[in-house]
Amino acid sequence: MSLSNIPSDISKLIISRLPVKSVLACKCVCKSWLKVVYCLISDPGFVQMHLDFHRENSTRLMLGSIVGEDVNDTLIHSVGYDSLASLLLRKIEEENNNINDVEMPEIKDDGNDVEVDYSSSSENSSSTLTGIDGYTSQMDYPFKDSGLPVYLFGSCNGILCLWYDGRDDQDNFFCLWNPSTNEYKRICEAPKRYSYSDITLYAFVYDPTADDYKFLIAENTEMESLVRLYSLGSDSWRRFLTPYTFVSPQKSGLLFNGDLHWLALQTHYTIVSLGITNEIFNEIQPPSAGLQLILVGVLEDCLCVLDEDDVIDIWAMQVYGDPESWTKRYTITNEIITRRVPCHCTNLRFMWSFKDGVILFTDAPDLVLYDPKYGSAIVPRIYHVSAENYSESLVSLNSGTYVGKRTANSSYTELGNLKHRNSVLEARITELEAYNAELRTKLHESQVAQKELEESKKDDVEEIAMTKKNGRKRKTEYQYDTRWASKAVASMSSTAGEITNFEDESLTVQQRAEKEQAELVLLQTGGTLEPYQIKEGSKTHSRSKDTYQTMTVKTLRDLLKERFDGERKEG
Numbered sequence: 001m002s003l004s005n006i007p008s009d010i011s012k013l014i015i016s017r018l019p020v021k022s023v024l025a026c027k028c029v030c031k032s033w034l035k036v037v038y039c040l041i042s043d044p045g046f047v048q049m050h051l052d053f054h055r056e057n058s059t060r061l062m063l064g065s066i067v068g069e070d071v072n073d074t075l076i077h078s079v080g081y082d083s084l085a086s087l088l089l090r091k092i093e094e095e096n097n098n099i100n101d102v103e104m105p106e107i108k109d110d111g112n113d114v115e116v117d118y119s120s121s122s123e124n125s126s127s128t129l130t131g132i133d134g135y136t137s138q139m140d141y142p143f144k145d146s147g148l149p150v151y152l153f154g155s156c157n158g159i160l161c162l163w164y165d166g167r168d169d170q171d172n173f174f175c176l177w178n179p180s181t182n183e184y185k186r187i188c189e190a191p192k193r194y195s196y197s198d199i200t201l202y203a204f205v206y207d208p209t210a211d212d213y214k215f216l217i218a219e220n221t222e223m224e225s226l227v228r229l230y231s232l233g234s235d236s237w238r239r240f241l242t243p244y245t246f247v248s249p250q251k252s253g254l255l256f257n258g259d260l261h262w263l264a265l266q267t268h269y270t271i272v273s274l275g276i277t278n279e280i281f282n283e284i285q286p287p288s289a290g291l292q293l294i295l296v297g298v299l300e301d302c303l304c305v306l307d308e309d310d311v312i313d314i315w316a317m318q319v320y321g322d323p324e325s326w327t328k329r330y331t332i333t334n335e336i337i338t339r340r341v342p343c344h345c346t347n348l349r350f351m352w353s354f355k356d357g358v359i360l361f362t363d364a365p366d367l368v369l370y371d372p373k374y375g376s377a378i379v380p381r382i383y384h385v386s387a388e389n390y391s392e393s394l395v396s397l398n399s400g401t402y403v404g405k406r407t408a409n410s411s412y413t414e415l416g417n418l419k420h421r422n423s424v425l426e427a428r429i430t431e432l433e434a435y436n437a438e439l440r441t442k443l444h445e446s447q448v449a450q451k452e453l454e455e456s457k458k459d460d461v462e463e464i465a466m467t468k469k470n471g472r473k474r475k476t477e478y479q480y481d482t483r484w485a486s487k488a489v490a491s492m493s494s495t496a497g498e499i500t501n502f503e504d505e506s507l508t509v510q511q512r513a514e515k516e517q518a519e520l521v522l523l524q525t526g527g528t529l530e531p532y533q534i535k536e537g538s539k540t541h542s543r544s545k546d547t548y549q550t551m552t553v554k555t556l557r558d559l560l561k562e563r564f565d566g567e568r569k570e571g
Contacts (some may be wrong), residue, residue, distance in 0.1 A: 012040065016038060016049045020180035023037065023041065054391045059390070060079060060392075061081060061351065062077070063077045064385050064386040065384045074185070075138055076139040077137065077139065078139055088378070095371075141177060141179070146164065148166055149385075150356075154203055154215065155204065155388040155389055155390050158180060158207050159395060174196060174230070176215075178396075183331060183400075188230075203215070205253070208277075210277065214229055214230065223243070226241060253561045258276065261274075268290075269282065269284060269291070270293075284303075284317075295308065302316040304350075310338075311333050313332075334377045336378075337361070349361060349362045356373075358372075
């Protein structure tokens with residue numbers, strides 16, 4: 001039957017519900033199917049549609065486990081939650097009804113730590129998943145023959161992040177892997193070689209804004225944390241600091257409402273979120289101050305936290321971001337769980353919430369099932385070292401490398417990879433050129449500002465020098481003016497004395513002249529005129545002193561002249 005006879009929307013919907021292997025097998029039916037399927041799996045919209053369906057309906061639990069006593073013998077198993085529900089929910093129901101004794105590990109308490117003894121359940125078994133044998137699928141993962149222990153370090157959109165723990169002189173590294181298509185990509189070498197104890201948090205997420213997958217890992221420093229972030233798009237690492245330290249054994253970031261969440265310590269325990277796009281940490285106010293927070297998770301589509309005192313309380317934030325909406329949902333008193341939290345520290349982690357409300361925790365190396373309705377808990381025989389949720393996906397890493405085989409046309413694939421890398425590099429070069437242009441503009445502006453500053457400083461120096469010069473000149477002029485003024489004052493004092501003496505002498509001469517004048521007048525007039533009187537013809541006139549002096553001087557001259565002439569004649 002040709003797919004062309006089926007409406008495209010219907011065929012697209014049908015194929016989106018098939019497992020990945022079945023979708024890829026459809027390419028082998030005929031050429032027309034090959035063309036249709038190839039177009040579908042190359043369409044990001046269809047890939048997202050396929051992922052959404054399987055995330056909603058067929059999420060699986062991936063478990064990394066160790067076989068036997070050799071830690072290098074690591075296996076990765078996959079089991080569907082539907083299978084777990086049919087197996088484990090029946091067992092916890094039996095526990096609730098007290099029908100059968102559920103096999104439980106013996107818990108030994110030495111007063112400080114909790115030790116769980118599993119020797120009775122595993123010493124005769126080559127598999128560590130004896131509780132779900134027959135329900136799991138063993139995965140053929142990348143670099144399985146390397147002999148390195150492998151840990152699951154995050155899951156996103158059907159892609160797992162694996163960490164290979166190199167020991168002694170062996171290097172450790174990270175790898176991205178799509179178990180459905182078996183495509184993988186080894187991440188370029190991290191700036192530092194890590195040990196598990198160094199790592200305080202990790203996460204693997206998808207940034208829809210940048211259409212990029214990001215992996216981040218952090219380690220605590222003195223009062224802050226150093227975060228290193230890997231970008232799949234640029235295939236490179238970068239780093240940034242955050243003022244928080246992360247001390248919870250729960251290292252995996254919780255993705256909720258588009259942000260990652262952890263428990264952190266600053267001055268107190270708090271909840272922090274990290275924006276995937278802006279890469280900025282923000283605090284979320286806990287239910288109340290002073291709570292001993294031990295775990296952050298998602299329960300019934302709400303962000304939740306666990307705090308521990310004598311019992312464990314589960315708080316749910318009904319409205320994300322609203323601290324007033326925290327509500328206490330459950331209180332756990334079952335010792336199977338409470339005794340796994342020594343000294344407010346635990347490896348407990350929310351993994352899944354089944355439809356009837358039963359909660360599945362991981363507490364490596366155990367899985368713990370808890371029924372909040374009855375307060376019962378069981379620990380099935382499923383031992384592991386790491387665990388992640390996983391959904392089938394057609395998402396491609398564009399690496400062209402696959403587990404156990406090469407591509408049908410490796411040259412074509414390598415060419416496509418080179419083209420993709422070239423486009424990524426060109427985009428990066430364009431971005432760097434724009435950034436460099438911006439830096440050059442800023443540098444030019446800085447140089448202009450520096451030049452203006454230097455010129456301003458030069459003007460200030462010249463002005464200061466001129467001010468000093470003018471100051472010295474004004475000082476010299478002031479000193480000169482002071483000396484000149486002193487001399488002038490001395491000269492004026494001397495002149496004033498001379499003027500006074502001159503005036504005194506003038507007054508004496510004037511008085512003597514007036515006296516002589518009066519005597520001459522009296523002599524000439526025969527003493528008939530009073531002072532200040534003159535006679536003109538037959539009339540006598542009185543004058544003012546000044547007029548008299550003027551007139552008498554003239555008269556005196558005439559009299560003296562007449563006298564002189566008379567004496568000359570007599571002689």
